Amino acid sequence: MMEHSPTAWRHDLFSQNIINIANNDLYYRAMIFYLEEEPSLLNDLLKLIATKIDLSKCVAVMKRTGHIAILAPFLKSVQSQNIGAVNEALNQIYLENEDFDSLRTSIKEYDSFESNTLAGELEKHELLDCRRISALLFRKNKKFAKSIEISKKDELYKDAMETVAESRDPSLAEDLMRHIMNMQDKELFAAMLYTCYDLIKPDVALEVAWRCDLQEFVMPYFIQFVKDLSARVENVQKTTE
Numbered sequence: 001m002m003e004h005s006p007t008a009w010r011h012d013l014f015s016q017n018i019i020n021i022a023n024n025d026l027y028y029r030a031m032i033f034y035l036e037e038e039p040s041l042l043n044d045l046l047k048l049i050a051t052k053i054d055l056s057k058c059v060a061v062m063k064r065t066g067h068i069a070i071l072a073p074f075l076k077s078v079q080s081q082n083i084g085a086v087n088e089a090l091n092q093i094y095l096e097n098e099d100f101d102s103l104r105t106s107i108k109e110y111d112s113f114e115s116n117t118l119a120g121e122l123e124k125h126e127l128l129d130c131r132r133i134s135a136l137l138f139r140k141n142k143k144f145a146k147s148i149e150i151s152k153k154d155e156l157y158k159d160a161m162e163t164v165a166e167s168r169d170p171s172l173a174e175d176l177m178r179h180i181m182n183m184q185d186k187e188l189f190a191a192m193l194y195t196c197y198d199l200i201k202p203d204v205a206l207e208v209a210w211r212c213d214l215q216e217f218v219m220p221y222f223i224q225f226v227k228d229l230s231a232r233v234e235n236v237q238k239t240t241e
Contacts, residue, residue: 005033
């Protein structure tokens with residue numbers, strides 16, 4: 001049918017027969033045939049034989065043609081298998097299309113890919129969204145200080161605070177708070193106290209508030225701190241009794 005396609009090929013008939021063949025090489029030949037003859041039906045063909053082909057080899061074959069982007073619908077349908085080649089191909093497609101929301105979702109949900117390589121590539125990218133994704137990748141790889149450094153350079157302080165909170169590292173919390181202190185931004189100071197409440201030492205919060213005349217903004221933190229401290233003391237007393 002592929003050799004005499006003008007007269008012998010029909011998609012419905014081809015689909016009925018290809019699922020019964022034993023020669024796996026014909027699957028990949030069929031991919032190239034559809035790419036050349038009926039690219040609009042290629043994703044339908046691949047979904048039909050998805051369980052019979054090696055997805056990594058499928059991606060490799062299509063990359064050699066230079067038309068991997070045409071497989072995006074099919075790759076999305078099989079990404080739940082979390083195969084590195086599929087994830088990397090989709091991430092590259094999202095990046096080239098500047099579809100940063102889809103790229104961020106893919107990175108968060110599927111971790112089988114060369115994340116350090118992608119993070120390094122995006123770190124100095126001219127687009128802010130790419131640098132933000134780089135910070136996200138470093139955070140996923142537990143390189144919290146590097147992630148915070150990138151976020152601080154781009155003044156993405158919400159991202160930096162969330163990274164600190166995830167790191168559970170009081171030293172990183174103090175460093176970011178002192179950086180915010182130098183900016184004299186009262187709202188950021190309050191947001192930092194809220195987001196990283198259980199990582200910030202009370203003496204550090206009090207010092208920063210005193211030096212920058214932010215007593216009003218530190219009071220909610222101390223009210224909550226005193227409440228929590230009182231509750232812990234009561235629990236200790238009850239346990240002792």
